[in-house]
Amino acid sequence: MNAFLEAMCFAHACKVFDEGKKIPREQLLEILEAGRLTPSSFGLEHTRMLVISNQELKEAMMPFCWNQAQFSTSSEVIVLKSLVADIIAPTEYIRESMKARGLDERYMEQLKGFEEANFKERKDFESWSMKQAYLVASSMVNCAAFMGIDSCYIEGFEREKLEDFLKIDTQKERIALILTFGYRAKEQKKKYRKPLESLVEFRD
Template identity: 50%
Template sequence: MRQNNFIDILHFRHACKVFDTNKKISPEDFELILEAGRLSPSSFGLEPTRLMIIRDKNLREKMKPLCWNQEQITTASELVVFKSRVSDLKAPTNYVSTMVSRRMGGDKSTYEAYQQRIRGFLVANDLLGENIINWTARQAYLMASSMMNCAAFLGIDSCPIEGFERTPIEKLFGIDTFKERVVLIVPFGYRLKEQPSKKYRISMDELVEYK
């Protein structure tokens, strides 16, 4: 049977609950994880996700009660807060114009038409109001997945955290919520204890339907 190393990586990855505080991720490995995020896909290539790396111990202690007192917040080697841009994505905007023009060179009429295509997508999917965060957040999840898989490849653990109080977290960091929102938190580090090898997933027959 052909061995698939990528599947082995996915078996290694799990939602690590407590990290070993005595083990630190090397700068070189963490840069690779960040690069995996930077190279991730995003809808229309707009790259709305921005990252905050939280290394200040006092900030982490303040974050912990706002994250349901989860141990990962203070035990992880690296703590990444994923933010999604909001107002800049409501095309047409200067931000969207800049991001689109990278691909289309100096042909202003072409990238202005593409901006309108993006605008049409937002209108058709009711994403111009508060719902836009539902779209931009999905781009952050794509990035987080790439980063967590890269970490697993390097033998580094992670845990995606949705359990946090968004408004207090945003106030803690002085975030202008008109411009951006916090959508996900992912700690990275090394597991304190070995995890059970068995993964609980639905069967392939239940997952996949062919038409």
């Protein structure tokens, strides 16, 4: 088994972290870098990362997140926010991205055509943007596992209340999901997954 698959076997949804162990800043930056390097639809880099290490703030978030123990015991909480207004073509944000990548107006027209054909309401743009955050999250969680750092995806939260608490401008961005990172307080249970042959169909 290669090293990446070994890391995947190590990974699990950690419910309670060891409160006495903190992630070294250098390794935390590597996890964030894994998120930054993740591909995104049309290369728009929809996702922003709010890193919360302050213990009081982590605990204050808990009432909006089903009082899950991951918040108070984790080393870091990372809130993944998805751009909305800036990704609706045409915008200055998109033009800056185009300039950095050496793209011309044909890119803007292609993007605008894609959006008009697929998205009718603002919530459609939000959904598209939030899907990109899940790609970022997967990269970060897998990178952490590769370094022996535990994590948990958090989808159980009251989005509007948490956005209000964190003073997020919801016209510009929305919370997609939350990640918690740290070190497991106890050994995980044996990982269960269905056998590969029950999930995969080959058409050679």
